[in-house]
Amino acid sequence: MAEVIKIKKGLDIRMNGQAELIYVKAPRARTYAIKPGDWHGLTPKIIPKLCDEVKVGTPIFYDKYHPEIKFTSPVSGILSSINRGERRRIIEVVLEDDGKDTAETFMQGDPSEMKREQIVENLLNSGLWPLIRRRPYTVIAKTDEVPKSIFISAFDTAPLAPDFDFLLKDSEADFQWGVNALRRLTEGKVHLNLDGRYPSVRTLSDIKGVEVNRFSGPHPAGNVGIQIHKLDPINKGEVIWVVQPQDVIAIGRLFKTGKYDPSVVVALTGARVEKPQYYRTIRGTEVAPILENQLKEGDNRVISGNVLQGKQIDAEKGYVGCFDSQVTVIREGNYHELFGWILPGFKKMSVARSFASRWLTPRRKFDMDTNYHGGKRPFVMTGEYEKVLPMDIYPMQLLKAILVNDIDKMEQLGIYELDEEDLALCEFVCTSKTPVTKILRDGLKALRKEMEE
Amino acid sequence: MSLRRFVDKIKPPFEKGGKLHMFLAGFEAIETFLFVPDKVTTGRVHIRDANDMKRSLILVMIAMVPALLFGIWNTGFHHFQALGEAAGFWQMVWFGFLKILPIFIVSYVVGLGIEIAFAQWRNEEVAEGYFVSGMLIPLVMPADVPLWMVAVATVFAVVIGKEVFGGTGMNILNPALVARAFLFFAYPSQMSGDKVWIAGLTDGTGVIDGYSGATILGQAAQNTSSFVNGLGEAYTTWDMFLGTIPGSIGETSTLAILIGAAILILTGVGSWKIIFSVFAGGAVMGVLLNLFAVNAFMALPFWEHLLLGGFAFGAVYMATDPVTAAQTERGKWIYGFLIGFLAILIRVLNPAYPEGVMLAILLMNVFAPLIDHYIIEANIKKRLKRAKVIAT
Numbered sequence: 001m002a003e004v005i006k007i008k009k010g011l012d013i014r015m016n017g018q019a020e021l022i023y024v025k026a027p028r029a030r031t032y033a034i035k036p037g038d039w040h041g042l043t044p045k046i047i048p049k050l051c052d053e054v055k056v057g058t059p060i061f062y063d064k065y066h067p068e069i070k071f072t073s074p075v076s077g078i079l080s081s082i083n084r085g086e087r088r089r090i091i092e093v094v095l096e097d098d099g100k101d102t103a104e105t106f107m108q109g110d111p112s113e114m115k116r117e118q119i120v121e122n123l124l125n126s127g128l129w130p131l132i133r134r135r136p137y138t139v140i141a142k143t144d145e146v147p148k149s150i151f152i153s154a155f156d157t158a159p160l161a162p163d164f165d166f167l168l169k170d171s172e173a174d175f176q177w178g179v180n181a182l183r184r185l186t187e188g189k190v191h192l193n194l195d196g197r198y199p200s201v202r203t204l205s206d207i208k209g210v211e212v213n214r215f216s217g218p219h220p221a222g223n224v225g226i227q228i229h230k231l232d233p234i235n236k237g238e239v240i241w242v243v244q245p246q247d248v249i250a251i252g253r254l255f256k257t258g259k260y261d262p263s264v265v266v267a268l269t270g271a272r273v274e275k276p277q278y279y280r281t282i283r284g285t286e287v288a289p290i291l292e293n294q295l296k297e298g299d300n301r302v303i304s305g306n307v308l309q310g311k312q313i314d315a316e317k318g319y320v321g322c323f324d325s326q327v328t329v330i331r332e333g334n335y336h337e338l339f340g341w342i343l344p345g346f347k348k349m350s351v352a353r354s355f356a357s358r359w360l361t362p363r364r365k366f367d368m369d370t371n372y373h374g375g376k377r378p379f380v381m382t383g384e385y386e387k388v389l390p391m392d393i394y395p396m397q398l399l400k401a402i403l404v405n406d407i408d409k410m411e412q413l414g415i416y417e418l419d420e421e422d423l424a425l426c427e428f429v430c431t432s433k434t435p436v437t438k439i440l441r442d443g444l445k446a447l448r449k450e451m452e453e
Numbered sequence: 454m455s456l457r458r459f460v461d462k463i464k465p466p467f468e469k470g471g472k473l474h475m476f477l478a479g480f481e482a483i484e485t486f487l488f489v490p491d492k493v494t495t496g497r498v499h500i501r502d503a504n505d506m507k508r509s510l511i512l513v514m515i516a517m518v519p520a521l522l523f524g525i526w527n528t529g530f531h532h533f534q535a536l537g538e539a540a541g542f543w544q545m546v547w548f549g550f551l552k553i554l555p556i557f558i559v560s561y562v563v564g565l566g567i568e569i570a571f572a573q574w575r576n577e578e579v580a581e582g583y584f585v586s587g588m589l590i591p592l593v594m595p596a597d598v599p600l601w602m603v604a605v606a607t608v609f610a611v612v613i614g615k616e617v618f619g620g621t622g623m624n625i626l627n628p629a630l631v632a633r634a635f636l637f638f639a640y641p642s643q644m645s646g647d648k649v650w651i652a653g654l655t656d657g658t659g660v661i662d663g664y665s666g667a668t669i670l671g672q673a674a675q676n677t678s679s680f681v682n683g684l685g686e687a688y689t690t691w692d693m694f695l696g697t698i699p700g701s702i703g704e705t706s707t708l709a710i711l712i713g714a715a716i717l718i719l720t721g722v723g724s725w726k727i728i729f730s731v732f733a734g735g736a737v738m739g740v741l742l743n744l745f746a747v748n749a750f751m752a753l754p755f756w757e758h759l760l761l762g763g764f765a766f767g768a769v770y771m772a773t774d775p776v777t778a779a780q781t782e783r784g785k786w787i788y789g790f791l792i793g794f795l796a797i798l799i800r801v802l803n804p805a806y807p808e809g810v811m812l813a814i815l816l817m818n819v820f821a822p823l824i825d826h827y828i829i830e831a832n833i834k835k836r837l838k839r840a841k842v843i844a845t
Contacts, residue, residue, distance in 0.1 A: 013500070159500075235840035307499045330500070333493050336457055340489035341507040348503035353721040354512055355503060372492040374505025375485060375578050378622025381509060382780040383724065396780065397829055412833040420497065427498040431509050432622075438496055 004196035005230055007217025009390040011351060011425055013159040014365045015307070017270040017328070019277050021166050026266075026281040027289040028099065032075050033083075033092040033319040034060060034284055037311075039130060040139050040441075041448065044071070044090050048079045057104035057126055057260040060093055069140060072127025074262035074283045076102040092319060095284075108258030111181035119184050123251065126260045131247035131322075132185075135228065135240045136416035137448050147241040149188035149232050152179075154204050154245045155195035155215075157222035158306040158421075159368075162267035162278065162325050164195075164245055165203050171249045176207055178252030182243060183209050193227045204245075219308075220390070225422040229391045234416045246325060266290065266320055270307075270329035271367040272300045287318045287327060299332040301370055308424035309437075333371025341374065351387070351429050377432040385436075388425040393417065395426050399436060402443030407450055410443055418444075460484055478573035485578070509722050510581040516716040516723070517588050517770060519709035524702040525549035528596045531699055532652040535683055537661040549596075552652050553702060556591040559600050563607040564590070571616050582621030582628075582776075586610065589629035589770060592703025593763065593811075594636075595649040597656075602640060606632040626818045627777045630811055637811070647671060650699035651683070668699050670762045670800070670808060678749040693760040704766040707759070714769040723773040726782065727789040731768035734793025735759050742801055750801050758797050767810035768793065777818040784824040792817045 036044040044061040048054060054077065059070040073095050080096035107122045114122075120143055123129040132141040141147070155164045168175065182190050189211045194204060196214030205212060213231060215221045224242045234240055243251075246264050253261040262283040269276045274294050281290065287302060295315065303310035305324040313319065320327060345355035349366040357364060385395040393414045401409035420437040427436035466473040467480040484490075485507070494501060529545025529552075540548075564587045572579040590607060614631030615624040637644045648654040651666040664683040672680050680688040682698070692698055696706025704710075717723030739755025746752035759765065772778060772792050779788035792813045799809025806812070 233839065235836070237840075301499065303499055305497075309497050310499065311497060312499070328499075334491045336488040336491045338456065338488055341505055342511055345503060350503040352502065352504035352509070353719060354508055368500040370493040370499050371489070371501070372494055373489060373501050373503045374507065375490060375492070377506045377578075377580050378620065380506060380580075380582065380622050380776055382775045382778070383782055383785075386782060392832065392835070394781065394829055394832060397825075412836065413829070414832075414836055424498050427496070428500065429502045429504075431502075431504055431506055433501065433505065435496055437498055 004214040004216050006196075007215060007221040007226065007230075007390045009387055010157075010218035010220055011388045011429070012157065012218040013307075013349065013368070013428070014363070015159045015271065015330075016365045016367050017273055017276050017330075018160055019162060019267040019269045020275070021163065022277045023265070024277055024279050026279040026285065027292070029097065029282075029286040029289045031080060031094050031096050031286050031319075032073075032282060032284040033094045033286075034071055034074075035092050035319060035321060036061070036071075036090050038322040039133075040137065041445070042140065044093070046082060046090070046093065050081070051078050053078055054095060055102045055104050056262065057106065059127065060095070061090075063140070066140075066143070068124050068143060069129055070124060070127050071130055072104075072260060074260075076100050094319075103259045105258050106254060106260070109255060111177065111184060111255045114181075114184065116184050119181050122254065123181075126254050128247070128251055128254055128260065131250065132241050132243050135225070135234055135242060135419065137444050138242075138419045139448070141241050142239075145239055147186050147188070147239045150182050150186050150190045150241045150243065151193065151224050151228055151231075152182075152191065152210075152243050152245060152248055153193045153222055153224040153227055155193070155222045156306075156325075157217075157219035158308055158326075159219070160267075160269035160276075160326070160328055161222070161306060162265075162269075164325075165198070166278065167265050167267075167325060168203050168245055168249070172203060172207070174249045174252035174256060175204065175245070176209075176252065177256050178243075178248035178250070179207055179210055181251050181255055182248065186241070188232075191227070191231060193224070195222070217390070220388075220422055220425060223419075223422055225417065225419050226390055229393075229417050236411055236416060238416075244323060244325075247323075265325065267326045268294065268329075269326055270303075272296045272298070272329040272331055281320075283320075283322060285320050287313060287320055288316055290320075290327060291315055291329075295329060299334065300329050301332050303328045303330070307368065308428065309421045331367065331369040333369035333373075335371070337371075351384075352431075372433060374431075374433055376434070379432055379434065381431045384429050384431060385423075385426040388429055389423065391417065391422070395423060395436070398443075399434070399439050402439050402446075405446060407447060410447060415440075415443055415447060457488065460487065475573065478577070478579050479569045482569060482572075482579040506581050510584045512720050512722045513585045513717065513770070514588050516713040517592065517703065519712040520592060520703040520706060520766065520770075521553075521588070523696055523706040523709040524592065524704075525553055527696060527705055528552050528652050528702060530697065531650075531666075531683075532596075535651050535654055535661065535664050535666065536659050537664075548652075552596055553591060555600055556594060556598065556603050556702075557588075559603045560590045560607055561587045563604050564611050567608065567611045567616070571620060575620070577620075580621035582615070583611070585774075586615075586628045586632075590632045592770075593629060593633045593701050593766070595644065596652040596702055597649050597654065598636070598643065602636055602643065606636045609635045622776055624776060625822075626815055627771050627774050630771055630815050630818075633811055634815060650701070666699050668762070669693065673750045673753055673761075676749040678752070690757060690760070693757060701763060701766075704763045707765045710765040710769050717769065717773065723769070724775070724778070724785050726785040727773045727778055728768055730786050730789030731772050731793040731796075732759055732765075734790035734795075735764060735768075735797050736793070737790075738794045738797035742797065753801075755797075758800070762800070762808050763810045764793075764796060767796070767814050771814050772817075777821065779821040779824045779828075781825050781828040784821070784828045787824050788817055788821055791820075 043064040054073040063069040075097040077098040083092040134141040192210040196216035304321040398413040528549035533540040610628040610632035614628040647667040718725045739758045742751045796810040796813035
């Protein structure tokens with residue numbers, strides 16, 4: 001067995017509201033949605049008209065600049081509405097479920113015996129291709145490029161993250177099929193990264209055809225970006241693909257059954273949830289059926305994803321994002337606190353050693369809220385980011401390079417290796433309250449524009 | 454909460470379009486002093502660490518309190534010693550307090566006034582940087598400094614030392630050191646010599662005949678090998694450590710400064726790497742000089758160097774200023790070491806200027822970006838090398 005790669009830097013944010021290891025079948029939702037915003041830099045072109053009938057796997061929209069990349073319906077029913085935001089940007093394409101689950105059929109068969117082109121074609125037609133994303137930039141993979149390797153991170157260290165071993169239980173066979181398909185897409189390795197903190201008896205350690213790596217340490221050890229940095233760092237001009245474990249299973253089932261299986265498991269977590277647990281549901285589900293009778297009274301924020309990189313959604317009308325295996329509910333922090341900046345802070349979560357909680361109750365779990373805890377300031381404190389980023393990268397200098405739009409410096413300082421989720425902890429700890437991840441995304445956007453257009 | 458209601462009630466005129474909008478920055482400074490704002494996160498990072506700039510910088514101020522308290526007593530102690538009067542503990546403290554309070558008031562009123570005006574002009578919130586500078590400036594002044602000089606130095610420090618670079622976080626030089634250096638070069642007679650360090654000595658009324666206010670460093674620069682106080686009694690190493698010697702208000706007590714250092718290091722606000730490496734650099738230079746000791750000053754034991762003048766004060770409170778120090782962790786070692794090394798070098802080998810710490814820190818402030826540059830360049834080279842290996 002491979003050695004465990006120990007990650008030393010980072011931070012586990014201890015929060016209340018971990019999901020109990022119980023599966024619940026979520027009540028069927030009335031509507032489901034695909035949100036183009038789940039993919040960076042995507043311009044969707046809608047195919048069916050409003051009220052057109054669709055089946056599971058019917059294309060709903062495609063990428064304007066890559067028409068071969070299609071996005072398909074997770075349910076059968078009708079295209080019921082297209083919700084737009086500012087400048088008519090499409091926020092959600094909503095599908096009304098008829099409960100019949102009639103499905104389109106696609107190619108079926110053992111991917112190990114297929115040609116690369118056949119696999120790519122099958123993934124494109126079924127709408128599963130967009131589940132494969134490429135680094136740098138974390139955008140949809142290009143069909144005509146061969147990545148130097150493919151990474152699957154099979155554990156998550158983010159706050160209240162779901163237990164992937166539990167999530168993936170009993171799906172090993174489908175996972176193996178999915179891996180078989182992915183193996184044909186790269187000439188390099190397929191890396192399957194497991195949590196090194198647990199013994200090796202866990203679910204995915206017997207998967208064949210992959211390089212199994214084990215990581216241990218605090219968040220962000222589970223981030224695929226950190227794992228890439230340690231095993232096969234991205235240099236200028238190189239491409240790595242990443243796929244999430246539940247998506248590997250969907251790919252496996254496509255080849256096994258010839259159908260798009262949109263079922264996923266989502267963990268409902270957070271201190272504002274009555275009974276945090278796991279739900280079997282369908283990709284892009286309305287969040288309302290999951291939250292039913294589960295929200296505590298008060299001003300809550302519902303987040304599709306985790307507290308470090310999720311998106312705020314509406315408790316009644318929101319939809320779970322395509323890549324999210326977690327819904328988190330925390331309290332809104334819209335309150336004033338008298339002299340809060342100087343009080344000892346017995347109940348405050350902080351990495352700073354100036355809080356009493358850090359000394360007296362180091363293992364305490366907190367009910368974190370969304371308060372900003374201060375105002376935005378210029379960069380003053382140094383060395384904070386470096387403590388929570390286990391990469392050989394200088395984040396502060398990189399951010400400054402982005403702020404002055406110095407493309408060369410960004411490349412030199414390793415921007416290709418980063419995604420927002422990797423710097424989310426830097427933003428969390430920042431004393432100056434700098435919007436770190438937004439700056440990084442702006443930098444990635446600028447770079448992508450410069451390099452690829 | 455009634456205070457909150459009061460603040461909410463008087464707030465509207467300060468907001469955009471209100472009659473008092475020109476005072477918004479000042480109002481906000483007071484409001485955020487009273488209350489942590491109710492602002493919530495809007496990006497994808499939904500939670501934030503409870504720490505903020507106010508808390509971090511207030512901790513630096515708290516770390517300076519031991520040095521300040523000792524300075525208050527020490528000012529009174531030396532004053533009464535020079536007059537030859539017996540005075541009780543509280544009498545000394547009261548004298549020192551009255552002597553130092555006006556310097557503080559001038560520093561904060563002038564400095565904060567300029568800060569708030571600039572914040573208003575730039576349409577930003579007032580950054581807390583001046584909390585610390587405003588306390589550092591009085592602590593590095595002699596007790597007898599004229600108040601108008603403090604005001605002029607503060608204006609110079611805040612405007613030329615900081616705001617012209619873009620304000621807090623953008624400055625190259627430590628503002629408090631700029632204030633001190635400005636006075637040193639502009640008004641040398643009031644900032645150096647044998648008289649300024651003890652309250653009342655420049656004026657001279659009632660002072661014992663022949664009483665000398667020379668600092669130990671001043672005496673050492675004359676190459677005397679034994680140091681005496683104003684009454685001709687010998688100083689011990691213990692006096693130097695406790696700080697019962699003449700000097701700037703907050704600089705003399707190494708003990709008080711070490712308590713401050715402990716606060717900074719335990720709360721994680723100050724970089725222990727810098728503090729440690731400044732002392733290490735000073736010790737190394739001190740040992741080197743001892744080896745080649747051709748005169749009495751060079752023979753001064755290296756540990757006494759670390760206790761004298763502004764060395765400890767500079768190491769703990771000024772070299773650690775995160776804005777003007779090296780910003781890479783590796784760079785902090787080099788930066789600190791060179792400060793200590795150069796401080797003793799300048800102190801001993803430059804006869805015109807026995808206090809080298811100030812110049813050493815200012816010099817390294819200027820070089821800190823260069824140190825960082827080389828550290829980061831090494832990181833870049835590593836990345837380029839890696840790319841080549843894979844390409845071939």
